[in-house]
Amino acid sequence: MLTQVVEQLGFGAFSLEVRENGVALVVFSRPPVNAVSLSVYDDIGRLAEHIDLNDRIKVIVIAASAQSRAWCGGADLREFEGMTAARRKERYDHINERLPRFHRIDRPMIAAINGAAIGVGVMLAGMCDLRVASESAKFACPEVDYGLIGGSAGLLATLRMPEAKVREMVYTGRAFTARELESTGFFNYVVPRPAVLPLALDLADQIAGKALPALRARKLASLMFEGPEWMDAYLEAQEASSALVERPESEAAVQAALRRGLDAH
Numbered sequence: 521m522l523t524q525v526v527e528q529l530g531f532g533a534f535s536l537e538v539r540e541n542g543v544a545l546v547v548f549s550r551p552p553v554n555a556v557s558l559s560v561y562d563d564i565g566r567l568a569e570h571i572d573l574n575d576r577i578k579v580i581v582i583a584a585s586a587q588s589r590a591w592c593g594g595a596d597l598r599e600f601e602g603m604t605a606a607r608r609k610e611r612y613d614h615i616n617e618r619l620p621r622f623h624r625i626d627r628p629m630i631a632a633i634n635g636a637a638i639g640v641g642v643m644l645a646g647m648c649d650l651r652v653a654s655e656s657a658k659f660a661c662p663e664v665d666y667g668l669i670g671g672s673a674g675l676l677a678t679l680r681m682p683e684a685k686v687r688e689m690v691y692t693g694r695a696f697t698a699r700e701l702e703s704t705g706f707f708n709y710v711v712p713r714p715a716v717l718p719l720a721l722d723l724a725d726q727i728a729g730k731a732l733p734a735l736r737a738r739k740l741a742s743l744m745f746e747g748p749e750w751m752d753a754y755l756e757a758q759e760a761s762s763a764l765v766e767r768p769e770s771e772a773a774v775q776a777a778l779r780r781g782l783d784a785h
Contacts, residue, residue: 527576532563536570542578542728543721544571549585553593556640558614560596565618568625578735579727580625581720582648583632591633591657592641600666600765600774608762616758620751623647624743626736628727632720633657634713636695639670646675649742651706652720653698654713660695666777667770668761674753678746681706 527538533550546567548554571577584591599611622644631648636658645651645659663670669690676686681704689696702710709719727735764770 527574529570531567531570533560534563534567536567538574538576541725542576542732543724544577544580545721546580546582547585548582548592549588551585551587551589553590553636554584554588554641555593555596557596557599558611561615561618564622568618568621571625571627572621575732577627578730578732579724580627580629581632581717581724582629582644583717583720584635588635590636590638590641591631592637592644594639594641594662597774597777601778603765603771603774605762605766608765609758612758612762616755619643626739628735628739630720630724632717633698634716636660638695639663639672642672643675646672646679646706649739650708650720650723652709652711652716652723653707654716655697655699655710656713657698658695659689659698659701660693661689662693662695663761664691665693666773667767668764669757670761671754671757674750674757676706677753678750679706 523539523541523543525537526540527536529536533548533554535547535549537545537547539545550557550560571580628650629648630650630652631645633645633651633653634657635654637645638658638660639662642659642661661670661672673686673690676689677683685701685704698707698710701707708723711719
């Protein structure tokens with residue numbers, strides 16, 4: 521049953537709608553594919569800061585707008601033209617001041633994934649507590665196709681995703697449907713696309729009936745259980761990727777992708 525909306529705010533590429541029962545719906549809208557630019561990382565940081573300070577919010581559902589062809593299409597490759605190692609490190613410094621804030625949000629987060637999650641999109645999905653995915657939604661860690669390495673592997677390992685499948689994803693770069701990945705345990709539910717958001721909101725309604733102090737304590741305990749190892753691996757992957765970014769095959773791959781009209785890495 522729908523409850524009254526008591527707050528509506530915008531944070532750049534994200535809209536936030538808070539309902540009176542404490543369910544917050546966050547919608548990512550940066551068509552065509554919800555590519556993540558540096559400005560989007562700024563938006564993520566501001567959104568996370570607002571949620572942390574808002575005691576009205578008990579649980580967050582993260583969805584993509586109907587106009588977007590992906591839940592999160594990965595990094596905006598337009599920002600990778602002429603990339604140097606120094607600029608890549610500056611980019612990572614910018615990201616590392618914002619993305620961990622999202623991960624540390626002290627409320628349960630549910631990813632309602634009705635489209636592709638690519639590159640950093642896989643990380644954002646992994647940072648959520650629960651994942652409801654469309655059976656046809658695609659997931660890929662394609663950084664290897666650009667002569668680079670990504671940072672998702674450590675987080676996926678922390679989530680107990682089978683290492684053999686993680687390595688297949690990061691070595692081949694190919695996209696897998698949620699149905700293909702269902703047996704890995706990465707998702708709570710894999711359902712037809714029209715059922716994704718209703719099921720995610722139903723889960724959120726169930727969670728919103730619990731006491732906020734208990735939800736916060738449970739989330740912090742879950743974050744402590746994950747430990748810092750995946751972040752250490754993520755930072756090491758950033759160093760390695762920075763060293764690769766000036767290689768000619770990386771620049772050629774970025775240019776080829778831009779010519780094909782892709783916004784995701």
